[in-house]
Amino acid sequence: MAVFTPVALDDVAQWITQFPLGKALELKGISSGIENSNFFLTTEHGEYVLTIFENLSFEQLPFYLNLMRHLAERGVLVPAPVANDKGELIVALHGKPASIVSKLEGRSQMDPQPVHCAAVGAMLAKMHLAGQDYALQQPNLRGLAWWHATTPEVLPFIPDQQAHLLRAEVHFQDAFAACDIYKQLQTGPVHADLFRNNVMFDGERLTGFFDFYFAGCDTWLFDVAVTVNDWCIDLDTGVLDTARVRALLDAYHAVRPFTAAEHTAWQPMLRAGALRFWLSRLYDFYRPREAEMLTPHDPGHFERILRERIATPAPGLF
Ligand SMILES: Nc1ncnc2c1ncn2[C@@H]1O[C@H](COP(=O)(O)OP(=O)(O)OP(=O)(O)O)[C@@H](O)[C@H]1O
């Protein structure tokens, strides 16, 4: 399902010669994922992932691939992109942009315990610090400006109760983004989509973060909020699990201490993280792309999380 552009081993035999990877030995389509065509690629030098980008362009991709290279070079566990003999990370294959990155070991941990959350928190803090001297700039393309553009697109489709919540929350987030505390928050490259299915574990050992294609420059705290809203909740209710929240935040804080401004901004930021995914899921649900054949994610999940974050104080950052 998730291989939109079919590629055979014969197709890459010649193409691969521009990379320092030896001969291609095996190519296997990966069935999960809904954005790109992904393949496990075995070469004489090891195991890699070949991605053909179905929606992102040659102009958009350097921010993401160079960020992964920058982080990998600084010891953050992320797939390392492989450059061709001209030093390029993005090379056309069947007329579309493609890249090769190292394959992470392990698999996603879909039932995380505090020990997994602690590993994610520590690596996230390490990633934020390592990104500080990254030269390329791109805003979070699913940030406040996108919320403003998208809200009117979904409002005609949703019942009054939801429309009221959506309008009120965008209004609340406007005020939050304009306040002094918000301006004191530290910013830099963030993953912005660090859900359970975008991290690999080998047992309790974290082996890497991947799927950086929603990354952009935003507050570090937004990244923490998005991550906590997925890793540290009861999936049926959206209620935060204190043991997992504490494990993730304490581990993050030990690597990169939270500031007093971040402490004050925490609850509104958890709401921002919930709004971001409620809105994107509403958009995908009501305005599906024409060629989209896959079942969209449930927007109700993030509506529940948003209502819960408005109603219930979260454990503090420290
Ligand atoms: N570097 C990697 N190492 C190991 N496995 C990977 C790597 N990159 C991707 N995968 C595997 O491929 C699958 C699909 O990748 P990914 O989630 O990036 O898909 P996508 O279509 O680009 O995005 P989306 O998550 O939005 O559907 C992952 O679930 C994972 O199993």
Ligand SMILES: N[C@@H](CCO)C(=O)O
């Ligand atoms: N993590 C997103 C999907 C886009 O990667 C969601 O759960 O809505």
